[in-house]
Amino acid sequence: MEQIRGGVTAAKGFEAAGTAANIKYKDRMDMALIYSSAPCKVAGTFTTNVVKAAPVLWDQEIVKNSPYAQAVIVNAGIANACTGKQGMDYCRGEAQTASGLLNIPENSVLVGSTGVIGMQLPMERINEGIRKLAAAKDGSIEAGTTASRAIMTTDTVNKEIAVTMELEGKTVTIGGMSKGSGMIHPNMCTMLAYITTDAAISKELLQEALSKSIIDSYNMISVDGDTSTNDTCLALANGLAGNAEIKEKGEAYDKFCEALDFVNTYLARKMAGDGEGATALFETTVINAATKQEARILAKSVIGSSLCKAAIYGHDANFGRFLCALGYSGVQFDPEKVELFFESKAGRLLIYKDGAATDYSEEEATKILSEPEVTVLVDMKMGAETATAWGCDLTYDYVKINADYRS
Amino acid sequence: MEQIRGGVTAAKGFEAAGTAANIKYKDRMDMALIYSSAPCKVAGTFTTNVVKAAPVLWDQEIVKNSPYAQAVIVNAGIANACTGKQGMDYCRGEAQTASGLLNIPENSVLVGSTGVIGMQLPMERINEGIRKLAAAKDGSIEAGTTASRAIMTTDTVNKEIAVTMELEGKTVTIGGMSKGSGMIHPNMCTMLAYITTDAAISKELLQEALSKSIIDSYNMISVDGDTSTNDTCLALANGLAGNAEIKEKGEAYDKFCEALDFVNTYLARKMAGDGEGATALFETTVINAATKQEARILAKSVIGSSLCKAAIYGHDANFGRFLCALGYSGVQFDPEKVELFFESKAGRLLIYKDGAATDYSEEEATKILSEPEVTVLVDMKMGAETATAWGCDLTYDYVKINADYRS
Numbered sequence: 006m007e008q009i010r011g012g013v014t015a016a017k018g019f020e021a022a023g024t025a026a027n028i029k030y031k032d033r034m035d036m037a038l039i040y041s042s043a044p045c046k047v048a049g050t051f052t053t054n055v056v057k058a059a060p061v062l063w064d065q066e067i068v069k070n071s072p073y074a075q076a077v078i079v080n081a082g083i084a085n086a087c088t089g090k091q092g093m094d095y096c097r098g099e100a101q102t103a104s105g106l107l108n109i110p111e112n113s114v115l116v117g118s119t120g121v122i123g124m125q126l127p128m129e130r131i132n133e134g135i136r137k138l139a140a141a142k143d144g145s146i147e148a149g150t151t152a153s154r155a156i157m158t159t160d161t162v163n164k165e166i167a168v169t170m171e172l173e174g175k176t177v178t179i180g181g182m183s184k185g186s187g188m189i190h191p192n193m194c195t196m197l198a199y200i201t202t203d204a205a206i207s208k209e210l211l212q213e214a215l216s217k218s219i220i221d222s223y224n225m226i227s228v229d230g231d232t233s234t235n236d237t238c239l240a241l242a243n244g245l246a247g248n249a250e251i252k253e254k255g256e257a258y259d260k261f262c263e264a265l266d267f268v269n270t271y272l273a274r275k276m277a278g279d280g281e282g283a284t285a286l287f288e289t290t291v292i293n294a295a296t297k298q299e300a301r302i303l304a305k306s307v308i309g310s311s312l313c314k315a316a317i318y319g320h321d322a323n324f325g326r327f328l329c330a331l332g333y334s335g336v337q338f339d340p341e342k343v344e345l346f347f348e349s350k351a352g353r354l355l356i357y358k359d360g361a362a363t364d365y366s367e368e369e370a371t372k373i374l375s376e377p378e379v380t381v382l383v384d385m386k387m388g389a390e391t392a393t394a395w396g397c398d399l400t401y402d403y404v405k406i407n408a409d410y411r412s
Numbered sequence: 413m414e415q416i417r418g419g420v421t422a423a424k425g426f427e428a429a430g431t432a433a434n435i436k437y438k439d440r441m442d443m444a445l446i447y448s449s450a451p452c453k454v455a456g457t458f459t460t461n462v463v464k465a466a467p468v469l470w471d472q473e474i475v476k477n478s479p480y481a482q483a484v485i486v487n488a489g490i491a492n493a494c495t496g497k498q499g500m501d502y503c504r505g506e507a508q509t510a511s512g513l514l515n516i517p518e519n520s521v522l523v524g525s526t527g528v529i530g531m532q533l534p535m536e537r538i539n540e541g542i543r544k545l546a547a548a549k550d551g552s553i554e555a556g557t558t559a560s561r562a563i564m565t566t567d568t569v570n571k572e573i574a575v576t577m578e579l580e581g582k583t584v585t586i587g588g589m590s591k592g593s594g595m596i597h598p599n600m601c602t603m604l605a606y607i608t609t610d611a612a613i614s615k616e617l618l619q620e621a622l623s624k625s626i627i628d629s630y631n632m633i634s635v636d637g638d639t640s641t642n643d644t645c646l647a648l649a650n651g652l653a654g655n656a657e658i659k660e661k662g663e664a665y666d667k668f669c670e671a672l673d674f675v676n677t678y679l680a681r682k683m684a685g686d687g688e689g690a691t692a693l694f695e696t697t698v699i700n701a702a703t704k705q706e707a708r709i710l711a712k713s714v715i716g717s718s719l720c721k722a723a724i725y726g727h728d729a730n731f732g733r734f735l736c737a738l739g740y741s742g743v744q745f746d747p748e749k750v751e752l753f754f755e756s757k758a759g760r761l762l763i764y765k766d767g768a769a770t771d772y773s774e775e776e777a778t779k780i781l782s783e784p785e786v787t788v789l790v791d792m793k794m795g796a797e798t799a800t801a802w803g804c805d806l807t808y809d810y811v812k813i814n815a816d817y818r819s
Contacts, residue, residue: 056739056747087732087747089767122732123769229718230637232740234732311636311718312814319815325494325529325641332463333639340463340494360496362530399815401808407719408726408806
């Protein structure tokens with residue numbers, strides 16, 4: 006497996022576009038299209054929130070019942086959530102417009118929205134946007150990058166990646182783009198992730214690979230503990246790489262999964278580091294936990310704690326907050342046995358051992374915590390399982406962005 | 413039942429004091445004493461965090477195994493948590509010092525600490541503080557107020573209350589003081605609450621009344637979702653009111669419980685409104701839920717959401733965030749049936765109904781949300797159960813306080 010330049014247009018047969026449709030933002034792109042020249046197997050994972058946005062309900066139906074998918078239309082600015090029957094009609098309207106312009110079936114068009122909840126989409130501008138997207142789409146690397154920029158809301162950087170691998174003598178590519186932060190605990194700005202691949206793979210295995218892949222990628226990030234109404238991760242596979250279709254588990258499936266995990270973990274980590282208002286990526290790795298699930302719960306409890314996040318922002322080695330967050334996670338353990346380290350490019354420091362602080366240097370700890378990527382490493386000494394979670398620091402700007410977001 | 417002036421010294425036989433012991437803060441009081449001239453039955457509820465501070469472990473032992481309690485020593489500034497064996501030795505040291513000065517058994521002395529985790533207590537100054545407290549204690553209303561001020565950390569107001577009731581012809585008083593915010597989801601500053609009463613009541617019923625009372629009071633508040641290592645609520649009953657000892661459930665027990673609930677709810681609400689950096693008390697009442705437990709979960713999910721809290725700070729009627737927080741609470745419901753209102757002294761407004769926004773006035777909504785006490789009222793239309801939770805808004809100052817807290 007090798008990382009290459011590009012994103013959703015890296016795999017064969019995929020085209021993309023971005024445009025400014027004036028949905029809510031002024032003077033910036035806010036709509037994107039992904040299109041495949043060949044019909045795609047499609048898999049999806051969606052928010053667990055009981056309140057699901059209209060595009061989530063629409064996409065769930067397509068993933069479940071359509072024979073294939075061929076396009077995704079995404080808008081930023083308005084989430085089309087809490088919009089009742091009208092919201093569902095607008096999803097169908099988007100699919101109809103795209104269907105006519107791209108000459109593909111209505112039920113092969115997926116839609117995605119991110120932004121303010123409760124507002125209705127301005128359908129005239131949406132349809133005009135789809136017309137512009139259909140006219141502008143192409144298969145260049147640049148078109149993929151444009152699409153990844155067009156789905157940003159409070160994101161400060163676009164997020165895309167592509168990798169290739171050899172499967173039985175054929176070059177297979179997976180590309181992806183995402184915006185926002187989180188899946189289990191996402192930012193209200195919503196996490197949207199779109200994965201495109203030219204691999205030939207059965208729908209069942211594509212779904213299984215995706216469902217498994219999100220557990221240790223998107224599901225291990227949190228910006229603010231709020232699970233959005235819109236979270237969506239879709240994977241489209243058009244089979245144009247020409248590999249023998251992956252229909253059962255084995256070497257080819259494993260290689261595909263490894264590449265898919267790499268892509269999803271990259272995008273997830275990137276989202277966490279670009280959390281609203283963040284100045285640092287805050288990573289927590291738990292080692293030697295009794296079970297994998299406990300390792301995950303412990304790591305997520307730490308990166309989800311407001312007080313730990315504020316300590317990272319303040320470059321403050323306030324290690325008690327990290328112990329505290331482990332302690333209320335729900336996992337049982339002996340605090341006397343745990344060891345806690347701070348780690349970054351600037352070094353690695355044992356902070357807590359045998360139930361109390363070590364004789365560490367505050368100066369060195371502050372230096373380590375002042376890096377843009379900071380890791381809290383926790384050794385539970387209970388078993389052999391490991392998990393990593395990613396979050397970001399809690400800053401004035403997070404409050405500013407979210408107190409002012411709608412106005 | 414009638415509310416009267418005072419706090420922990422309102423009930424017969426209780427004395428209190430506060431002093432500046434220079435534990436960590438400069439030029440302010442940071443130690444308090446509660447003392448009863450007669451031995452007390454004692455009940456306690458404590459943090460559920462696996463990482464428990466030394467004073468929590470000490471108090472749990474006293475509540476469980478001591479025949480009675482007679483004094484509480486509290487310090488602010490250092491939490492005596494994550495302090496290993498030394499931390500436990502220091503608890504015993506405090507009890508020994510108090511025991512000698514007050515001429516009471518060592519195992520009748522409860523201790524409490526709040527502040528930074530991981531630092532050891534400066535025992536010389538602590539012991540000097542206990543000497544000053546023992547010399548200064550008295551039974552005046554003012555002494556109770558002084559004690560309630562001495563346990564503050566980032567609190568901006570002291571919190572105390574007292575009520576009286578008639579039990580079989582005798583006047584019985586319950587007083588209380590608290591600091592911080594939260595019990596299940598408390599601020600790291602820790603919630604400490606101390607209830608004093610001259611009621612005669614069996615230890616078993618005192619514990620049962622307290623354990624039940626915290627469920628809909630302290631356990632329904634949240635400032636930041638972080639459950640402290642130090643949370644403690646103690647109730648001391650010295651029996652000096654002269655009522656026939658409450659040994660079984662019945663009218664007297666019910667009246668006592670009603671008064672205790674009033675005291676705890678008052679203190680809990682006051683803590684939520686004084687959450688770190690808060691500008692508003694943010695109350696959520698869920699009505700017509702299917703079960704009491706679901707009503708509680710829904711209400712707590714809303715007041716715990718960073719995005720809802722930021723919206724309250726911004727006076728922004730961003731109702732989708734409130735629906736979203738209900739949706740990820742874990743409770744199943746039909747979003748189309750829910751009704752959501754904003755309410756405050758400035759009025760009441762139906763915002764969301766039939767799965768979408770009503771045609772409400774943004775101006776009026778902003779006016780309602782600009783009051784210092786704001787309620788989100790949610791009608792689930794599923795049953796007849798109600799619960800209320802209390803939190804506060806999320807502000808720049810919360811981040812400032814917690815990024816700088818330790819330094």
